[in-house]
Amino acid sequence: xxxxxxxxxxxxxxxxxERLERLLxxxxxxxxxxxxxxxxxxxxxxxxxxxxxxxxxxxxxGGGGGAPEGWQVARAGAGRSRLAVGQTLETxxxxxxxxxxxxxxxxxxxxxxxxxxxxxxxxxxxxxxxYGLIHAFILAPPRSFVVDTPSAxxxxxxxxxxxxxxxxxxxxxxxQAGWVxxxxxxxxxxxxxxxxxxxxxxxxPGTPYREQAAPxxxxxxxxxDFAGGGDGALNVVLAEATKDDAFTLWHLLTRAKPAxxxxxxxxxxxxxxxxxxxxxxxxxxGDRQMLGRWWDQLGLGQSGWWRGLETQxx
Amino acid sequence: xxxxxxxxxxxxxxxxRAARHGSRAAFGRLYDRYARMVHGILLARVPHGxxxxxxxxxxxxxxxxxxxxxxxxxxxxxxxxxxxxRAHDYHRRAREWAELPEEIPAxxxxxxxxxxxxxxxxxxxxxxxxxxxxxxxxxxxxxxxxxxxxxxxxxxxVNLHRGMKQLRQKLQCEERA
Numbered sequence: 001x002x003x004x005x006x007x008x009x010x011x012x013x014x015x016x017x018e019r020l021e022r023l024l025x026x027x028x029x030x031x032x033x034x035x036x037x038x039x040x041x042x043x044x045x046x047x048x049x050x051x052x053x054x055x056x057x058x059x060x061x062g063g064g065g066g067a068p069e070g071w072q073v074a075r076a077g078a079g080r081s082r083l084a085v086g087q088t089l090e091t092x093x094x095x096x097x098x099x100x101x102x103x104x105x106x107x108x109x110x111x112x113x114x115x116x117x118x119x120x121x122x123x124x125x126x127x128x129x130x131y132g133l134i135h136a137f138i139l140a141p142p143r144s145f146v147v148d149t150p151s152a153x154x155x156x157x158x159x160x161x162x163x164x165x166x167x168x169x170x171x172x173x174x175x176q177a178g179w180v181x182x183x184x185x186x187x188x189x190x191x192x193x194x195x196x197x198x199x200x201x202x203x204x205p206g207t208p209y210r211e212q213a214a215p216x217x218x219x220x221x222x223x224x225d226f227a228g229g230g231d232g233a234l235n236v237v238l239a240e241a242t243k244d245d246a247f248t249l250w251h252l253l254t255r256a257k258p259a260x261x262x263x264x265x266x267x268x269x270x271x272x273x274x275x276x277x278x279x280x281x282x283x284x285x286g287d288r289q290m291l292g293r294w295w296d297q298l299g300l301g302q303s304g305w306w307r308g309l310e311t312q313x314x
Numbered sequence: 315x316x317x318x319x320x321x322x323x324x325x326x327x328x329x330x331r332a333a334r335h336g337s338r339a340a341f342g343r344l345y346d347r348y349a350r351m352v353h354g355i356l357l358a359r360v361p362h363g364x365x366x367x368x369x370x371x372x373x374x375x376x377x378x379x380x381x382x383x384x385x386x387x388x389x390x391x392x393x394x395x396x397x398x399x400r401a402h403d404y405h406r407r408a409r410e411w412a413e414l415p416e417e418i419p420a421x422x423x424x425x426x427x428x429x430x431x432x433x434x435x436x437x438x439x440x441x442x443x444x445x446x447x448x449x450x451x452x453x454x455x456x457x458x459x460x461x462x463x464x465x466x467x468x469x470x471x472v473n474l475h476r477g478m479k480q481l482r483q484k485l486q487c488e489e490r491a
């Protein structure tokens with residue numbers, strides 16, 4: 001072909017091709033992460049057969065029998081069934097189930113898990129994970145899929161993630177793609193892909209961290225969040241943090257005690273300098289706009305799209 | 315257009331293999347890499363207002379069928395086929411339910427010129443319209459289109475060249491009319 005511009009945009013621009021590119025750009029898919037549609041019309045889909053043998057019991061937990069809303073559940077050797085709102089699903093040892101979350105995604109339920117379906121409405125798919133392990137694959141607008149756990153609420157912001165809850169109510173979310181919000185009592189952690197966040201009964205969500213972060217940082221962070229580690233733990237976190245851990249320090253800006261905040265500011269500023277107009281004084285007094293602008297400097301995407309969604313941010 | 319991104323089939327095969335073995339991160343990366351291709355294939359076949367919904371249907375369908383993928387190196391072609399089948403299914407179901415207009419102009423936020431250009435491409439033979447959609451709308455290079463869809467670079471060249479020739483003629487006729 002004698003038209004390199006049509007092939008790959010190199011060479012002298014072809015005016016007609018250029019005009020069409022310009023005109024048609026508005027139809028382009030420019031999304032970098034799974035997103036985003038509102039569920040319009042529930043319809044059940046076939047799901048892939050579950051991989052393992054299953055010991056699964058569906059017990060009516062009250063009020064859901066005959067309800068029109070629910071999720072389809074598939075498990076090997078047991079065919080398909082429907083989990084209605086209010087019903088509980090429990091997998092035994094070696095059990096595994098796959099659930100269709102309306103039209104917006106799939107939740108895989110690992111062995112020894114117990115969950116309850118709380119809502120299956122368009123725009124709000126919600127379940128409570130009492131204990132166990134799930135993998136969620138959600139392709140939906142932010143906050144369409146919510147998982148209540150005993151110590152925090154995991155809200156999907158368009159992503160794939162794994163959530164584990166122990167019988168004592170402790171939890172761990174690990175995000176593989178997109179984002180998850182982990183929140184409790186006005187405290188919210190934003191967890192990007194490649195990061196994780198712990199939660200503890202009575203404490204709520206801890207500070208999110210990179211799964212590849214230095215082990216001393218992770219241990220010190222856990223100490224700081226849940227064991228009253230104080231200055232000693234914070235010093236280790238600040239010393240071990242690299243530029244990739246900047247989002248961890250950003251969260252600490254609003255979690256450290258007032259006397260600790262200046263050190264957090266200095267450590268974060270050394271890794272990612274605040275943008276023009278974002279001042280030390282403003283950050284230390286908790287200026288939300290400045291915190292948002294500094295977040296935007298971290299290279300994790302713009303804060304605007306999720307910042308307005310929760311009043312308790314950050 | 316930006317410089318052509320590096321397209322590595324072997325990388326994609328590794329990701330497809332990892333996704334098939336349950337890696338959510340790998341599937342997420344495949345989504346990022348292939349969303350434009352799926353979007354373009356659907357845009358060539360269904361009303362643009364429904365494309366975003368169908369993109370997600372295609373990926374969910376792929377996620378559910380991953381265990382059936384026999385050749386990890388053919389992920390792109392396999393996904394493209396799911397997208398084409400989904401578009402076909404869309405029209406089959408639409409016929410079963412009602413005769414609906416292709417577009418609802420009153421609700422459209424796009425400019426008349428952009429819609430006319432889109433319709434002109436959609437009126438071309440299928441192979442040309444899909445390749446042109448990926449090039450002109452999604453901004454993919456010829457190499458990238460070949461790598462993603464599984465077509466040979468020669469086929470992509472032919473589709474682009476002949477498709478663009480027909481598109482020019484069509485647009486000139488419309489302009490004269």
